[in-house]
Amino acid sequence: MQENIHNYDDLLTMLDSFLREPEPFWDDFFSDREKSVPIFMNAPDENLVSYIDSGTITRGKVLELGCGPGRNAIYLAEHGFEVDAVDVSKTSLDWAKERADEKNVNIQFFHQNIFEFEVEQGKYDFIYDSGCFHHIAPHRRLSYIKLIERALKHRGYFGITCFHQGGKLGGSEISDWEVYRRGSLMGGLGYTEKRLIHAFHSLQPIEIRKMIDKDDSENLFGASDLLTGLFQKR
Secondary structure (H helix, E strand, O other): OOOOOOOHHHHHHHHHHOOOOHHHHHHHHOOOOOOOOHHHOOOOEHHHHHHHHOOOOOOOEEEEEOOOOOHHHHHHHHOOOEEEEEEOOHHHHHHHHHHHHHHOOOEEEEEOOHHHOOOOOOOEEEEEEEOOHHHOOHHHHHHHHHHHHHHEEEEEEEEEEEEEOOEOOEOEOOOHHHHHHHOOOOOOEOEOHHHHHHHOOOEEEEEEEEOOOOOHHHOOEOOOOEEEEEEEEO
16 A cells, blocks of 8 residues: 555545554454443443434434444334444344344344445434444544434434543543544543534534433433533534
8 A cells, every 4th residue: 555645535645644543442442242341241231212202303204323232223113213333243133133033023133333324315214323423533533423414414414422522431522633643532532522523513402411310210311421412414
């Protein structure tokens, strides 16, 4: 590979190279299913459930970005949504497919980097991201937001769960520039309500709040060190 920059994509590729390779890292992360990781539980996010229970989000076509072992995608499919789910890790998708088969639900899984995922303009009524965005490097953030804007239907919704800045589960407080000085996202970037609204300023914020803590008996995932947001395409 020649280390020359001829276009914007070459620039993005160069900046990617300063950080870890996503697919090998996440394949290794999901390889040990017995590991004590909160998101490994097979239960949906409490905020996602609240959107459905309140009637804010109604049945339609859904895209989940960074679906991991599939807990949220499965919940949506069980509630009558038509679900596409994409993840860079084949290991996590294999696990998600096993879970989906156990629940006898139909989900279209895609093993792809989200920035290579081909999506039609205005295809989805709802896009959800639980834990992907805070692992997106600053130079890829604009591409991520453009993906959301392109894929959502007019008045469609975007939901997100991400690290709260300084939270115990993660949420580094470093600047975007510092990411490249260190060559690391320090486990994942942290966001505040203000920073999240600024990142998605082209969308209308509906609800921004901390996640509500939940225990295993409630069959919901909830951790108050995470920030949740619900936005609507204007």
